[in-house]
Amino acid sequence: MSSRLVPQIYDCFKEGYNKKRLMQDTLSGVTVGIVALPLAIAFAIASGVKPEQGLFTAIIAGLLISLLSGSRVQIGGPTGAFIVVVYDIVVKFGYNGLAVATMIAGIMLVAMGAVRLGGVIKFIPYPMTVGFTSGIALIIGTTQIKDIFGLQTQAASAGFIHRIESYVQSASTFNPYSIAVAAAALAIILIMPKFTKKIPGSIIAILITTAAVTAFNIPVATIQTEFGEVPSTLPLPSFPDINLDLVTAVFPSAITIALLAAIESLLSAVVADGMTSTRHRSNMELVGQGVANFFSPLFGGIPATGAIARTATNIKNGATSPVSGIVHAITLLLILMFFGKWAKLIPMPTLAAVLIVVAYHMSEWRHFLKLLKSPAADILIMVVTFLLTVFIDLTVAIETGVVLSALLFMNRMAETTEVKNFGREVNEDFETHDVLSKDRIPDGVDVFEIFGSFFFGAVNQFKDTLRIVKKKPKVIILRMRTVPYIDATAIMALEEVLKKSESEGIQLILSGISPNLLHTLEKVEFDKKIGRENICPHIDNALEQAKKFV
Numbered sequence: 001m002s003s004r005l006v007p008q009i010y011d012c013f014k015e016g017y018n019k020k021r022l023m024q025d026t027l028s029g030v031t032v033g034i035v036a037l038p039l040a041i042a043f044a045i046a047s048g049v050k051p052e053q054g055l056f057t058a059i060i061a062g063l064l065i066s067l068l069s070g071s072r073v074q075i076g077g078p079t080g081a082f083i084v085v086v087y088d089i090v091v092k093f094g095y096n097g098l099a100v101a102t103m104i105a106g107i108m109l110v111a112m113g114a115v116r117l118g119g120v121i122k123f124i125p126y127p128m129t130v131g132f133t134s135g136i137a138l139i140i141g142t143t144q145i146k147d148i149f150g151l152q153t154q155a156a157s158a159g160f161i162h163r164i165e166s167y168v169q170s171a172s173t174f175n176p177y178s179i180a181v182a183a184a185a186l187a188i189i190l191i192m193p194k195f196t197k198k199i200p201g202s203i204i205a206i207l208i209t210t211a212a213v214t215a216f217n218i219p220v221a222t223i224q225t226e227f228g229e230v231p232s233t234l235p236l237p238s239f240p241d242i243n244l245d246l247v248t249a250v251f252p253s254a255i256t257i258a259l260l261a262a263i264e265s266l267l268s269a270v271v272a273d274g275m276t277s278t279r280h281r282s283n284m285e286l287v288g289q290g291v292a293n294f295f296s297p298l299f300g301g302i303p304a305t306g307a308i309a310r311t312a313t314n315i316k317n318g319a320t321s322p323v324s325g326i327v328h329a330i331t332l333l334l335i336l337m338f339f340g341k342w343a344k345l346i347p348m349p350t351l352a353a354v355l356i357v358v359a360y361h362m363s364e365w366r367h368f369l370k371l372l373k374s375p376a377a378d379i380l381i382m383v384v385t386f387l388l389t390v391f392i393d394l395t396v397a398i399e400t401g402v403v404l405s406a407l408l409f410m411n412r413m414a415e416t417t418e419v420k421n422f423g424r425e426v427n428e429d430f431e432t433h434d435v436l437s438k439d440r441i442p443d444g445v446d447v448f449e450i451f452g453s454f455f456f457g458a459v460n461q462f463k464d465t466l467r468i469v470k471k472k473p474k475v476i477i478l479r480m481r482t483v484p485y486i487d488a489t490a491i492m493a494l495e496e497v498l499k500k501s502e503s504e505g506i507q508l509i510l511s512g513i514s515p516n517l518l519h520t521l522e523k524v525e526f527d528k529k530i531g532r533e534n535i536c537p538h539i540d541n542a543l544e545q546a547k548k549f550v
Contacts, residue, residue, distance in 0.1 A: 005113065005284050008072045012321035021320045028317035029327025031198070032075055035313055036062075036328060037335060038202045039358070041223075041343065042351045043078040044302065046143060047086035049095060051223050051343065052230050053300050054078050055336050059234065059329050061292040061304030066325025068291055070118075070284030071269040073276060073319045075310040075328055076292060080358050081260050082303045084139050084394045089253050099240035099297035101250035105257035109290030112262065118282025121262050127374065127382035128401040129263065130367050135389025135397065137363035140355055147352035148182040150175025150220060160390050178220045182349035185209050189357050202354045209350045210342075223351075224344035232340040234333070237298040256395040257293070261305040265289045268306035275315045309361070377408045410455075417452035419462045440543065444550040447539075449479035455487040462493055472504060475546040479539060481512025491524055498530055507549045509534045511542035 036058050044054025058077035065076030089098045112118070139160065145167055146153060152173035153166045185205040192201030213220060223230065269280035285306075292304050314324055371382050381404055388397035441447055450462065478497075480486075501508045513521070513535050521527050527535055536542040 004281055005287060006281070007068045007284060007288065007322070008070060008281065009067060009322040012072065012323070017321065017323075022323065024318040024320055025324040026327050028314050028319040029324040030331050031317045032310055032314045032319075032324065033328040033331025033335070034203055035200045036075070036077055036307075036310055036332060038200075038206055038346075038351065038354050039307075039310075040078055040332070041346070042354050042358070043080060043083060045223075045227075045348075045351060046080075046083045046140060046355055047078070047302060048090040049086070049098075049302055050227055052336070052340070053302055055332055055340075056234060056299050057296050057301035057304050059333050059336070060299045060301055061296040062332070063326060063329035064292040064295060065265075065288050065304065065306070066322040066329065068284070068288030069306075069322055069325070070281030070286075070288060071272050071306070071311075072278055072280075072321055073272050073311060073314050073324065074265070074269055074280075074285070074306045074322070075314050075325050076265070076289070076304050076306055077310065078302055079264060079305055079307050080140055080355075080362050081133070081136055081264050081305070082257070083143075084136050084389070085253060085256050085260070086302055088393065088395075089250060093246065093250060096240045097246060097250050098302065100242055100246055101254040101257060102297045102301075102303045103240070103294050104247065104251065104254035105261065105303065106290045106292070106294030106296075108254065108258040109261060109286050109293060111290075112258070113283040113286030113288075113290060116283050118266065118284075118286050121266050121282070124263055124402070125378070125381060125405045127371055127378040128385050128398075128405055129267075130364055130371060131382040131385030131401065132389045132394060132397050134363050134365065134368050135386045136394070137359040138390055140362070141359035144352040144355050144359070147221065147348040148178060148356070150178030150349070175220060177218050178349045181209050181213060181218065181220050181347050182353045184212075185347075185350040185353035186356065189353060202357075205353065206346055206350055209347050210345050213347045214345050218347075221348040222344065223346050223348070226348060228344070230340050230343045232337050234336070235300050237295075240297060252395050252399075256398055257303045259398055261289050261293060261303060262286055264308070265306035268308040268311050271308055272311050272315060275312065377412070381405050381408065413453060413455070417450070417454065419448060419450050421446065421448050442543070442547060442550050444474035445477060445543075445546045446473040446475070447477045447479060449481075451482050453485045454480065454483045454490040455485065462490070463497075472506060474505075474550050475507045475509060476501060477509045477511050477539070477542045477546060479511045479542075480517065481514075481539075483512075483514075483517060486517060486520055488524075491521070491526060494526065495529065507534070507546070509536060509542050509545055511536045511539050513537060 037055075040054035040058040041051040042054070044051050044057070047054075062075065062077045065074060069076070086098060089101055093101075142160065142163060145151070149167075150173075151167060151170045153170040185208075188205040188208060189201035192199070192204050212218065213222065265285055266280075266282055269282070269285055272278070273280055289305060296302065296304055310328075314328070319325075368382070368386075372379060374382075381401060384404060385397050385401040388400055454462070476497075498508050508530060510530065518527070518535065521535070534545060536545060
């Protein structure tokens, strides 16, 4: 079952794990580890932390995600989706604040998985996902302008408007060597797939441009000039400084991290399912992501989630189990230990080129344009989420997107709920398929019917329809045979109608009440207020009861 809280690695070993599968997973894991190297460094730098912290995240979180994942081939680590929110937290609260927020998000994710909320994430509307993803891509792309052009400005990741103004003001400080290095790296990344897909273009671009910059002493910024030395070992685990004020301050951002991690990881798992014809365990996936995000900051890491591109690369290279993800983490650890000291020579324009490509693929501009032809409500959700992500804040964008989506959904639900007066609004379809005919309704009896969910969004329509009665009947029968659900607001409306009917000498009778609906009415003791005999299972019973009052 997809809801089981059992890591997929357990099943993979239980069904039989042989030497052939180990070789496939090892080769795939090494390949993905090499692919993840420049991305982990680039994502960390763009997030406002040190380059090695991206590697720490890919190693620790990547290992834990593979060990505990609900997907067989999920690759976890830092992703572009976190860049905006992570940078914002680091600017406001420093790395300590980020560590606390990430650990809180980890606890949230574990709780979400434990209470079986894995399936709920699928209700996040696609237009909202496209909106904030496209917004993140635009922000990532614009923040790389500084390093691509070698501009002398510190506003690379400030607010969008201020960032653009800063670029314009410092345009005269551009470095032609930076432009040349970035252009060369971008060309290599784009051209390499035409020759081979086994070796990622980003790795070749880093090797060639780093060698050229070092050999010819080209005057461009490097990791060393910007961040200093890169360590060759993992740090010892340590807890961040935690206090109530800090927890309160970073809590909204922690919610954003948890939602992003959940959405991205489950989306990646779904993509993997489609490529491998398997089925992931969404709740176990959330638990695995939560544990990884809790422990990542203990080793100086940043938030992590399932990475779609790296997971797809893992599958294409023959991965069969989570062992490939474990090998990917070990590969990155070995690279850190034996080659980490050379990472300081990587040119910043090269990493900017890598992130420009990432931003392009994240932008989903084709889907964005396609969704502009969707219904107005979907366009509104996408555009509002996009604009808030770019100009305000990702946390605000996600919160607003969720609330706006819920409101528009409830409006659509309310529109599908109808309340009709049987005597006034009969049509051919209603007469043909209904066992009730007009001549069966006694004089002095008015019949209304509710079609669809009876909830707060439909209450006003319910009240408005009841007001069309000009000649007061002696009995009102309210048919609810197609009502699957009733909420507290609707029950209150029923109580108001009951009181008004009693004050005017009208008897209210309910018809077609299902067992579930009856149980709800009994819990609030509405059956005692209206009289148990006036709640009827069928229209025939309701008509017989009505005759007693006419």
